[in-house]
Amino acid sequence: MDDVPSKSHQENTRDSVAGSVTPADLSIKSRNLHFGGSPIENRWWVGGDPYATAFFNALSATFPVAESFFITTIKQFREGAPEKLRHEIRAFIQQEMVHGREHLIFNRHLERSNYDLTLLDESVKGVMARIQAMDPIYHLVGTMCMEHLTATIAAEIISNPDLLKDADEEQKNLWLWHGSEEIEHKGVAYDTWLHVTRDWSRLKRWTVKSAFMARISIGFTKNRSKGILELLRQDGITGPRAWFGLARYALSSPAPFRRTLGPWFQFFLPGFHPWNIDDRELIQLAESEYEAAIMDQSEGEPTVTELAEKLKKIKLPKVA
Ligand SMILES: [Fe+2]
Ligand SMILES: [Fe+2]
Numbered sequence: 001m002d003d004v005p006s007k008s009h010q011e012n013t014r015d016s017v018a019g020s021v022t023p024a025d026l027s028i029k030s031r032n033l034h035f036g037g038s039p040i041e042n043r044w045w046v047g048g049d050p051y052a053t054a055f056f057n058a059l060s061a062t063f064p065v066a067e068s069f070f071i072t073t074i075k076q077f078r079e080g081a082p083e084k085l086r087h088e089i090r091a092f093i094q095q096e097m098v099h100g101r102e103h104l105i106f107n108r109h110l111e112r113s114n115y116d117l118t119l120l121d122e123s124v125k126g127v128m129a130r131i132q133a134m135d136p137i138y139h140l141v142g143t144m145c146m147e148h149l150t151a152t153i154a155a156e157i158i159s160n161p162d163l164l165k166d167a168d169e170e171q172k173n174l175w176l177w178h179g180s181e182e183i184e185h186k187g188v189a190y191d192t193w194l195h196v197t198r199d200w201s202r203l204k205r206w207t208v209k210s211a212f213m214a215r216i217s218i219g220f221t222k223n224r225s226k227g228i229l230e231l232l233r234q235d236g237i238t239g240p241r242a243w244f245g246l247a248r249y250a251l252s253s254p255a256p257f258r259r260t261l262g263p264w265f266q267f268f269l270p271g272f273h274p275w276n277i278d279d280r281e282l283i284q285l286a287e288s289e290y291e292a293a294i295m296d297q298s299e300g301e302p303t304v305t306e307l308a309e310k311l312k313k314i315k316l317p318k319v320a
Contacts, residue, residue, distance in 0.1 A: 016082035019194045021273045022187040023280075030094035031181065033290075035174040036105040043113050043235075047166030050235050051228075051249040055256065056175065057110055058227035059153070061120035063103040066146060067096040069128045070189070073139040077192050085191055092188040095181045102174060115234055120227040127219060140196060141209055144189040145216040145267075151186035151274060152263045153256065154179035158282045162254035173290035180286035186274040210268050217264065221257070225250075 046052035071093050078089045107117060131142040157163050157179045164172045197205050225246065232242045250257040266272055 016084045017191045017195045018198055019273070020187065020191045021275045022088075022191055023275060023278060026184070026187075026275075026280075028088055028091035028095070028185050028188070030091060030098055031177065032094075032098050033102075033177055035102050035170055035177070036109055038170065040106075040109045040113055040168065040171065042168055045168040045171045046164060049249075050232060050237055051245045052163070052167075052254075054228045054231040054235070054246075055249065056171075057115065057231055058120060058224055060103050060106050060110070061117045061227060062124040062224075064100045064107065065121065065124045065128055067100045067103075069132070069139075070143045070147065071096050071100075073136075073143045074189060074192060076136055077140055077196055081192065081195055085188075085195060088185070088188045089192065092185045095185055099178050099181065102178070106171070106174060115231060119230050123223050123227065127223065137196070138212070140189070140193055141212045142216060144193045145209070145213045146220075147182075147186060147189040148213070148267050148274060149217065149220060149264065150182050152260045154182035154186075155263065155279055155282055156256055156260050158183070158286045159279075160254055160256070160259065163256060165254075176286040176290050180283040183279060183283055190274050206270075213267055 042048065044050050044053040046056060074089055074092060078086055081089060111117060131139060157175055164175060167175075193209070200208075228246055229242055232238070232246070237245065249255075252258075263277070266276070
């Protein structure tokens, strides 16, 4: 299997990482925005829809732990990376730290709305701990796979207005902002993987990443579905009503699971790279939506130091 984009595609891009098609003029910057200054007003903050709300809440419950894991992982591979990639890794870490901070705040607001996130939290910690017990290269493969899932969902959130239709403004801005930065740094973990495995054969690369992606995707679908059903249970929605409601939401309308199947599958194709699709216009689209939030925040706001301290406190369980 050929895991490297065609030569002609590479000619117009930087070549500091062999096989990367990350745009040479891509600039990754942490916007360090603050959301969640006030409690969530409506329990079902996505247009009064419990299924849509549970979908976003279940994702958010996993972010602080997962993104803390991505930061720890990518840091391990920063040394020896080409200079441009090192800068991108630094920006990636800054962005993910701020995401972790903002989703910690969002999750605290959910708890104040009487959602118990314990099961969701334990589930994601268990998955991360199991990956962390493996050889460090698998931390990177896991991060790279999960970053593809995240970027795919991010593009869907921004491009499909039905997903956040009638959502409360502050929460909507949080998700649009997070989604835009996920698109912006979607190639960083992949380029790090390409660099670290530059001596591997194409077949070995493809086999390892594909096997891991299959495993991660099954776990992701299963665990997020469980998380959504758990939150719906806490809203008094159980049994067939919950299952059919979730299936309708995920697969029929607005169908975030079904609509992301195509982009997800591209990961397995020869020559895949996250930037084979240049969707930077989605970053601008999202920014134009949360422009007011940007305008409200002056430069010189607190730096990433405070959130680095918070994220350090996240402990993963030990795996035998
Ligand atoms: Fe993130
Ligand atoms: Fe990310």
